[in-house]
Amino acid sequence: MRCSEPLSLGSLDDMNSVSRRRSRISLVVMIVGGFLAVAPVFGPLGKTLHYLADFIAERPQPIEHYFHGVRERIAPTRPGALQFARRVDYDVQANWKVYVDNYLEGYHIPYVHPELLKLYADYQSYRTEVSDWYSVQVGPLQQERNVYTAGGGEALYYQIFPNLMLNVVPGRLQSNVVIPVAADRCKVIFRYYYDDVTSAPARERIEADVAFSDKVQREDAEICERVQQGLGSRAYDKGRFSVRFEEGVYHFQKLLKHAYRAWLKR
C-alpha cells in the first residue's frame, strides 16, 4: 500500500520476507500498543489490558495468519494499489468492547443508520461470515451510484481480533483502530485509502465518503454511550445472543474469553 500512514496492510499485497517481518511487528505494535500505552495508568483496567496484550505478544503469528483470506475476498479492491487520503480521530465515551460489540451486530442498522440502510440492495441478504481471527459482515450494495459505489458490489465490514476493523467498498478501504483509554472511554482512529485520490471526481468522492462516515460514526458513538450508561445500571442483566445478527459478537467475545483465560492459567 502506498501511503504516508504506518498501517500494516501493505503486506497483503507485498509478501516478501522483509515486509512480512515488518508487517508482523507493526501488527503486534498496532494491536498491543494501544493497550500497553494506558495499561500502567488505570489499575484494574490496566491489569485486564495487560492480559490481552501479553496473550498476543507471547503468540505472535505471521500477519497472514490473522488476515487469511481477506485479500482474496475483497478483490477486485487491491490493498497494494490504494493510497492514503485522510485520518480522523474520534473520542467515544464507552468501553472499547462496547464499541466493538456494536460494530459487530447488524440489527441496529435500520434504527440507528436509516440513511446507511438505503445503500444496501437487500437488507435481508445482509449476513455475517466468521473465520478464525475475524468476522466479516457482508452488505450487498444498490446498483444505483451512491457514496459507496459506482454500481453494485458489496460492503465488507471486517472485525479482526481484537481491535482492528477494515471497511471495504469498491475502490476504498477504511480502517478503524479502537484504543482503550479508560473503563468507559476509547479512541477510534479512522484512516481512509482509495484507488484514486487525485482526480476531481475522486476528491469529490472522498469528501462525500468522509462526511457520510462521520455521520454514521456519530450515530454509533451515541448508541455506544447509551449502552455504556445502561451497563452501569443495576437493572442491567445479560441476555441471549441473536443467532441471525450477533454471530460476530459471539465470535469476538469467545476469542476475548479465551485470551483472558489463557493469561489467567499462566
Ligand SMILES: [Fe+2]
Ligand atoms: Fe453502526
